Amino acid sequence: MTHTLAIGHYEPEEIDAFQSQFAALVLPDLAAMAALDPALREGVRIVAYKGHEPFGPLQMDGLPGLGLIANYGVGHDAIDGDAARARGITITITPDVLNEDVADLALCMWIAACRGVMGAAAYLHRGDWVAGQPLALGTKASGRKVGIVGMGRIGRAVADRLAPFGCEIHYTARADKGVAGMRWHATPRAMAQDVDDLIVTIVGGEQTRNLIGHDTLAALGPGYIINVARGSVIDEDALVAALKEGRLAGAALDVFAHEPQANAQLLALPNVLSLPHIGSATVQTRAAMASLQRANIAAFLAGAPLPSPVP
Numbered sequence: 001m002t003h004t005l006a007i008g009h010y011e012p013e014e015i016d017a018f019q020s021q022f023a024a025l026v027l028p029d030l031a032a033m034a035a036l037d038p039a040l041r042e043g044v045r046i047v048a049y050k051g052h053e054p055f056g057p058l059q060m061d062g063l064p065g066l067g068l069i070a071n072y073g074v075g076h077d078a079i080d081g082d083a084a085r086a087r088g089i090t091i092t093i094t095p096d097v098l099n100e101d102v103a104d105l106a107l108c109m110w111i112a113a114c115r116g117v118m119g120a121a122a123y124l125h126r127g128d129w130v131a132g133q134p135l136a137l138g139t140k141a142s143g144r145k146v147g148i149v150g151m152g153r154i155g156r157a158v159a160d161r162l163a164p165f166g167c168e169i170h171y172t173a174r175a176d177k178g179v180a181g182m183r184w185h186a187t188p189r190a191m192a193q194d195v196d197d198l199i200v201t202i203v204g205g206e207q208t209r210n211l212i213g214h215d216t217l218a219a220l221g222p223g224y225i226i227n228v229a230r231g232s233v234i235d236e237d238a239l240v241a242a243l244k245e246g247r248l249a250g251a252a253l254d255v256f257a258h259e260p261q262a263n264a265q266l267l268a269l270p271n272v273l274s275l276p277h278i279g280s281a282t283v284q285t286r287a288a289m290a291s292l293q294r295a296n297i298a299a300f301l302a303g304a305p306l307p308s309p310v311p
């Protein structure tokens with residue numbers, strides 16, 4: 001009997017592992033559950049979820065025997081935690097294994113934004129170099145004052161990478177963590193006026209929706225904003241306005257509010273580097289995430305302590 005559904009776009013080797021380890025049924029998305037036989041749905045105890053579509057009461061009620069949602073990813077904002085708790089469903093995530101990749105990408109995007117890497121590549125490809133056209137100078141990245149929005153595990157990995165660049169590092173968190181060499185601010189708005197750039201690493205969800213809006217962007221002035229967290233954290237309309245009006249120098253975004261749709265206005269702006277949510281997208285890290293997701297499922301089935309439940 002099928003007790004595990006693997007929902008999402010998995011790699012072939014991940015599908016093999018789900019099938020051989022748990023005899024799982026693989027579905028491309030949550031909507032595909034509607035076509036399942038009701039008797040099969042009733043037998044499902046575990047969902048291995050990989051996706052960003054909302055997984056809420058409606059989907060949970062369709063699986064009355066569900067006990068575990070093993071999420072592929074550290075961010076679990078797509079899964080309704082209150083609805084899961086009310087139904088006795090446990091949620092596990094894949095933290096830590098992706099910290100380095102996400103922080104590496106944040107630094108890559110920050111330097112690319114400061115130095116105008118995308119624009120310079122386009123200049124060369126257009127033939128402007130050979131034609132002797134002028135190319136605007138970039139901004140020196142080393143030594144800038146950078147504010148990290150959210151000093152969790154990924155924020156810390158970003159800070160560790162910024163330090164060797166001689167940056168003055170600021171951060172926001174609920175409370176001052178007393179981190180040596182870094183200055184704490186209670187809000188992004190307060191931090192923005194003291195830094196050149198912002199790097200957003202904070203968790204998504206209702207509590208951080210539009211956390212960065214007109215006020216923070218106005219306080220930041222002509223710097224860069226980098227987002228490797230969730231698109232929902234930044235008010236995209238406010239961001240478009242600040243960029244169009246030249247109040248902000250540029251943005252580098254790995255995440256958007258309505259993925260997989262990227263905001264068309266942001267995509268059209270020359271000073272925005274847009275990526276399709278690739279923070280954890282390396283062979284090594286995705287393998288580690290998949291392995292941790294399966295370790296959570298195996299522990300659940302064995303009645304053993306779960307390696308990484310939602311704290």
Ligand code: 8YV
Nearest residue numbers: 050051072073074075277280
């Ligand atoms: C996604 C992520 O999980 O871990 C997270 O929170 O956003 C990513 O690693 C990945 O894109 C799979 O959906």
